[in-house]
Amino acid sequence: MKNLKRLFVLGVAVSALVAPALGQSDGTITLLVGYSAGGSADFAARVVAPELGERLGRTVVVENATGASGMIALQNLLNGGTDGSILYYGGFDTVAVPMVNKSVGIDWKVETIPVGRTAITSMSITVPAASPYTSLGDLVAAAKAEPDTLTYGTPGIGSAQHFVGEMISTVGDITLVHAPYQGGAQVATDLLAGLLDSAVLTTSTALPFIKDGQVRALAVTSSDRSSALPDVPALGEIPGFEGVALPLFQGVFVKAGTSPEIVAELSAAIADLAADPDVVARLAESGFVAAPLEAQPFAAFIDEQQAIYASIIDGAQISVE
Template identity: 35%
Template structure:
């Protein structure tokens, strides 16, 4: 009995030492550069946001955030790398809408985002805009819908990949507008925009930061934004709801930072505080707003709740649109 008591006491003592060591590590964090994995290629909105925000968060933390692009696989491999990483705060994930939507698109995922990732901060919400090549004979959204209906399946749309935000937004729009179009998935937002400008695809629901330079230079025509209200960056472009008479249509993408589950709360709070400080910087706010992004921030619980709501919303939308899961 005494031996059992001694072993139990030793176990508790070891746990206390481990906890104390973890607490000390969290207090000194960070002592080295931090990997910020972006599960998309360069040139897309998630990558653009990462490169805008990272320098400000780095300054607040006193250590550099090193961006690592791990594109492909509907953002799953890059996200899994963080979910499986050591929960020490030195590997973080900066990702977007697909993290919430992938469970309704794929029959089996190698990780559970709700269990395997710890929310840190919501960075920004991102409207999308329906853009077409200037050669397409549709000057507004009603003309576009009429054109699509006159050519069932004859128009094709590009996306940054299966499960990407522009793929999902387009599928919801197709269902609401009663049109059909063929999906052409790419490996990133930059590639699809290049082909859209070249006329290889008919339209894209592109995130505003990616589409904006093409719109302002006259290379693409903006027909409607997907959010509930017009965007200040494109004040003359109507919403889908008002342009097509589709009340209630409102979809926007979002971007947030996550850590591996089990990351000490002190580290999560440290990164959150640095991120919130960055998002309050007028210079960064101006850069984000200039691309049509709305800076968000807030505590980790705000991202947790937002992510839960988004996940549940995509379950509902998937049933309505009848999205088929893939292997």
């Protein structure tokens, strides 16, 4: 009887140390987004949040913590707990910003756990509708004929769009003049006004301008053509750029130290929602492709992307102080 009692007491003590599954807990779950409401990341997060909540049996609310290229939101995650009640919706910036700005001091491998990829999207290499360039080959040929004269606009130094421009310059053996802005809205405005020769925009940002005939897309940066722009070639299809791609990805992260049980529960829920036909359709409306990956494959995917980013950073000497 004493041994049985001792085992019972031990069992209670052990169970107290194990975090309850998310579906067995109460309270709201916060999904942090590092960009303002109405942007592409915010749009995707607001598609994901209610679907995730439905699968977990909890309310999931999106909280926009803007600034520092998404790092404010990421730091808020790291300042929080490990019970799964605070999640971070991140992607390229989660990995690349600390690589180009050493003062950030955040290492996703050490301080976070990627629990599931939800979607990927492309960026579009664009020119004004009146531009003489009807293909990326035309743009590259013109840049070779007139070195250091053709401009490309991006939302800023160290942005994913900047990486694309440098990648094109390196692979195409050309030198495009980088015109960094403070955000994507002004890039689109100046492109439409003909003040830029070209610009790299997220496909979701470029889509309405392309459909209205104000902008021409020369290529998308994903491995495959975008379903939203089926007539626009993927970068890797273009002669001289075979095998080249730089998609944007989005997914959910938790703070390191979160229990394997919570990670597994979140990972399964994310994989399930990203395969839901309704979610797939809603994401596609803004140029996203639902692309579920559970925790371990997602982490491996990020490792691969980080190696590509490092190559671009080293080659172009990209740095933000």
